[in-house]
Amino acid sequence: MKKFVSVALAATMALSLVACGGSASSAASSAANSTASSAASTASGEGGTIKVGVLANTSGDYAIYGNAVKNGVMLYINEINGKGGINGKQIEVFDYDDKGDPTEAVTAFNRLVDDGVTAVIGSVLTGATIAVADESYAIGMPQITASATAAGVTVLDPEDPESEVRTNVFRSCFIDPFQGEKMAEYASQELGAKTAAVIFETGNDYSEGLKNAFVDKCKELGIEVVSEEAYTKGDVDFKAQMTTITSKNPDVVFCPNYYQDDGNIVKQARAAGYTGTFMGGDGWGGVAGYASAEELEGSVYCSGYAAGTDDVKTFETAYKDAYGEDVPNMFAPLGYDAAMLMCNALSAADDQGLETGSDDYKAAVIDAMKSTDGLKGVTGTYKFDQYNNPIKSAAIMKLEGGKEVFSEMF
Amino acid sequence: MKTNRKTIPMPMRYLINTVLIVLFILASTLFVNSDAVSGYFTKILMVIGINIILAVSLNIATGYLGQLPLGHAGFMAVGAYTGGIFLKAVDAAKATGGTYYLYVAAALVLSGIVAGIFGILIGVPALRLKGDYLAIITLGFGEIIRVVLTNIDSVLGFDLTYGASGLKRIPKITTFFNVLLCVVLSCVVIHMVMKSRHGRAILSIRENEIAAESCGIRTTYYKVMAFTMSAFFAGVAGCLYAGYLGSLQPSSFGFMKSIEILVMVVLGGMGSMLGSILSATVLTALPEALRAFSDYRMVVYSLVLVLMMIFKPTGLLGQYDFSLSRILEKLMNPKKSAGKKEGASHE
Numbered sequence: 001m002k003k004f005v006s007v008a009l010a011a012t013m014a015l016s017l018v019a020c021g022g023s024a025s026s027a028a029s030s031a032a033n034s035t036a037s038s039a040a041s042t043a044s045g046e047g048g049t050i051k052v053g054v055l056a057n058t059s060g061d062y063a064i065y066g067n068a069v070k071n072g073v074m075l076y077i078n079e080i081n082g083k084g085g086i087n088g089k090q091i092e093v094f095d096y097d098d099k100g101d102p103t104e105a106v107t108a109f110n111r112l113v114d115d116g117v118t119a120v121i122g123s124v125l126t127g128a129t130i131a132v133a134d135e136s137y138a139i140g141m142p143q144i145t146a147s148a149t150a151a152g153v154t155v156l157d158p159e160d161p162e163s164e165v166r167t168n169v170f171r172s173c174f175i176d177p178f179q180g181e182k183m184a185e186y187a188s189q190e191l192g193a194k195t196a197a198v199i200f201e202t203g204n205d206y207s208e209g210l211k212n213a214f215v216d217k218c219k220e221l222g223i224e225v226v227s228e229e230a231y232t233k234g235d236v237d238f239k240a241q242m243t244t245i246t247s248k249n250p251d252v253v254f255c256p257n258y259y260q261d262d263g264n265i266v267k268q269a270r271a272a273g274y275t276g277t278f279m280g281g282d283g284w285g286g287v288a289g290y291a292s293a294e295e296l297e298g299s300v301y302c303s304g305y306a307a308g309t310d311d312v313k314t315f316e317t318a319y320k321d322a323y324g325e326d327v328p329n330m331f332a333p334l335g336y337d338a339a340m341l342m343c344n345a346l347s348a349a350d351d352q353g354l355e356t357g358s359d360d361y362k363a364a365v366i367d368a369m370k371s372t373d374g375l376k377g378v379t380g381t382y383k384f385d386q387y388n389n390p391i392k393s394a395a396i397m398k399l400e401g402g403k404e405v406f407s408e409m410f
Numbered sequence: 411m412k413t414n415r416k417t418i419p420m421p422m423r424y425l426i427n428t429v430l431i432v433l434f435i436l437a438s439t440l441f442v443n444s445d446a447v448s449g450y451f452t453k454i455l456m457v458i459g460i461n462i463i464l465a466v467s468l469n470i471a472t473g474y475l476g477q478l479p480l481g482h483a484g485f486m487a488v489g490a491y492t493g494g495i496f497l498k499a500v501d502a503a504k505a506t507g508g509t510y511y512l513y514v515a516a517a518l519v520l521s522g523i524v525a526g527i528f529g530i531l532i533g534v535p536a537l538r539l540k541g542d543y544l545a546i547i548t549l550g551f552g553e554i555i556r557v558v559l560t561n562i563d564s565v566l567g568f569d570l571t572y573g574a575s576g577l578k579r580i581p582k583i584t585t586f587f588n589v590l591l592c593v594v595l596s597c598v599v600i601h602m603v604m605k606s607r608h609g610r611a612i613l614s615i616r617e618n619e620i621a622a623e624s625c626g627i628r629t630t631y632y633k634v635m636a637f638t639m640s641a642f643f644a645g646v647a648g649c650l651y652a653g654y655l656g657s658l659q660p661s662s663f664g665f666m667k668s669i670e671i672l673v674m675v676v677l678g679g680m681g682s683m684l685g686s687i688l689s690a691t692v693l694t695a696l697p698e699a700l701r702a703f704s705d706y707r708m709v710v711y712s713l714v715l716v717l718m719m720i721f722k723p724t725g726l727l728g729q730y731d732f733s734l735s736r737i738l739e740k741l742m743n744p745k746k747s748a749g750k751k752e753g754a755s756h757e
Contacts, residue, residue: 059708096701097701101662102655102657102659102662103457103651103654103655103662104697106453106654106655107450107453107454107457107698108701110448110449110450110453111450111698111701113449113450114448114449114450114451127576127657127659127661127662130576130578130657131655131656131657134582134655134656134657150575152575152578156578156579157578157579202560202561202564202574203557203560203561203573203574203660204574205574205575205576208573208574208575209575
């Protein structure tokens with residue numbers, strides 16, 4: 001019996017392998033035929049589709065971000081398809097999970113290429129997105145990410161100002177340095193801070209990126225950074241760092257970390273007797289549940305998305321109708337905007353009457369994306385700078401009475 | 411041993427195997443370079459190849475030596491970063507012709523050697539311990555490597571690994587052909603070493619360390635040797651990985667990566683090279699093949715592992731290893747049951 005089961009099991013595994021080979025080769029043949037079939041579909045007019053790939057980490061660590069992005073993207077694409085698509089062509093979505101893993105992201109991206117997509121929206125996490133950007137840049141595939149904030153996504157070498165730009169890769173979110181600089185300016189102009197301290201997570205690209213930009217900008221603006229404290233991933237005890245910071249008593253503490261840590265840090269800082277203002281980046285979204293209202297009162301952070309304002313009401317209602325839950329974080333609206341930017345570029349390219357999926361079409365999409373000017377999305381009005389990063393203002397969110405309230409655009 | 415049993419002479423065996431291997435490499439390269447195979451399929455084959463090298467290399471320490479190291483991803487990371495930094499330093503992307511291939515070969519060998527050195531450094535203290543103690547100490551070393559890669563830049567103040575943001579813009583040197591070549595070479599070398607005197611010494615340590623020692627086998631030496639060899643090939647795989655992806659982040663080489671490789675070895679059968687190759691292939695291809703089932707694919711993956719361990723705890727192939735000569739000799743001696751003979755063939 002055991003022998004039989006094990007043989008059967010081995011057979012199943014072998015079969016699954018064969019299945020993989022089969023599907024891949026059929027994908028290959030479909031890719032080979034795609035020019036022919038897409039030509040046929042353009043000929044048939046209304047029945048044509050535009051294939052768009054979506055990469056998101058819908059499982060694994062940080063799946064909460066991936067799912068939000070995917071929901072946002074699908075929300076917009078469904079709206080467009082509901083309105084009749086682009087020039088009568090429906091958008092056909094191929095979405096794959098990359099688990100946030102660069103290796104999987106690269107294979108998934110190549111699968112999308114085999115599927116014959118015209119553009120790719122994704123990926124979500126920075127590491128996976130950069131790996132995909134390398135691949136997409138090589139073949140000139142239009143790509144937009146909703147959430148990868150590292151400068152190295154759109155620029156080959158962020159340290160070199162003359163560096164080559166990945167012309168085909170765009171993003172709908174801020175980059176890390178931008179947030180750090182914004183918050184330093186805000187501290188100087190709005191809060192009148194003279195001294196500042198930072199506490200950041202070492203080994204975290206996002207946290208260090210924001211911190212470095214903040215510290216550099218502070219020097220420029222004449223704010224003295226009295227203390228730079230670090231912690232490592234997984235720490236929950238920040239008493240030592242908070243005691244040091246409290247003893248120096250800076251006007252503001254910049255805390256560019258994720259919401260859970262931010263909550264703990266604020267809580268322990270108040271316990272250590274610190275009374276100044278806390279500032280943070282967009283990782284703060286959702287912090288309200290992790291420290292009490294009194295402790296958080298007056299803290300500010302910048303966000304790509306001003307939740308609860310009039311501008312985003314329609315989006316929030318639509319999201320709730322579609323998924324039965326409130327907008328979980330700013331990644332859903334950023335995903336929505338990424339899809340909007342991409343569809344806008346697709347429709348501009350489609351107007352030129354090029355063949356869907358051809359290289360000319362892709363180049364036209366990239367050109368159209370680059371020349372986006374004044375497109376109004378949920379998180380702001382879009383225009384891209386020379387590095388394909390969006391130029392838009394940040395929303396300053398303030399903690400008032402235990403709620404994250406929109407304060408102003410800065 | 412029956413005297414009238416027909417056997418294939420040794421030089422003949424080597425000849426057959428060499429011819430078959432060369433044919434295999436040629437055929438698969440031609441197949442992959444033809445239009446029938448898409449970029450996606452080639453990429454998967456490359457990942458499979460890298461995973462095969464990782465699995466067969468871990469199989470040396472786990473299957474043949476009988477230890478349980480949990481830090482294999484650490485050696486892979488060392489190899490990956492060595493290869494990546496080297497390729498960037500010599501600017502391999504701009505090199506042409508012979509120089510390019512020289513750089514690629516040098517990167518692969520260098521990655522292996524540096525990983526091997528780390529293997530010695532870690533092996534000497536770690537291999538004094540056994541079983542779960544060894545597992546924990548290698549786990550610790552694996553984590554140390556990852557943490558060092560993350561923090562070395564900011565602590566020492568230079569730009570080498572670029573810390574958490576990762577090493578980027580590594581020339582993409584990995585092609586299907588050099589993955590295939592590395593897979594074949596690693597398998598052949600490991601196989602030949604294991605069939606040699608040194609290999610039997612390593613096996614004897616697995617079977618009974620005290621008995622082996624009392625027979626005069628230098629157990630520490632052979633343990634460190636096997637461990638170093640294991641690290642060497644993991645380093646080569648790491649270099650291929652770096653050249654495949656073009657960017658590296660320390661977080662990819664965490665504890666889970668080590669476990670992933672260990673699962674491949676255990677599932678294939680500890681001590682079976684063919685088992686490692688098969689399970690590395692299946693476990694890499696399975697999640698891709700099941701993409702259509704989206705979220706359920708991870709369930710299937712886990713289910714395969716659970717069922718396998720319940721019904722065949724020794725792994726897919728146990729300790730069986732494929733031997734072409736053994737099969738041929740069986741065919742040549744039809745009626746008699748073939749005696750247990752160590753075959754020399756392996757692909």
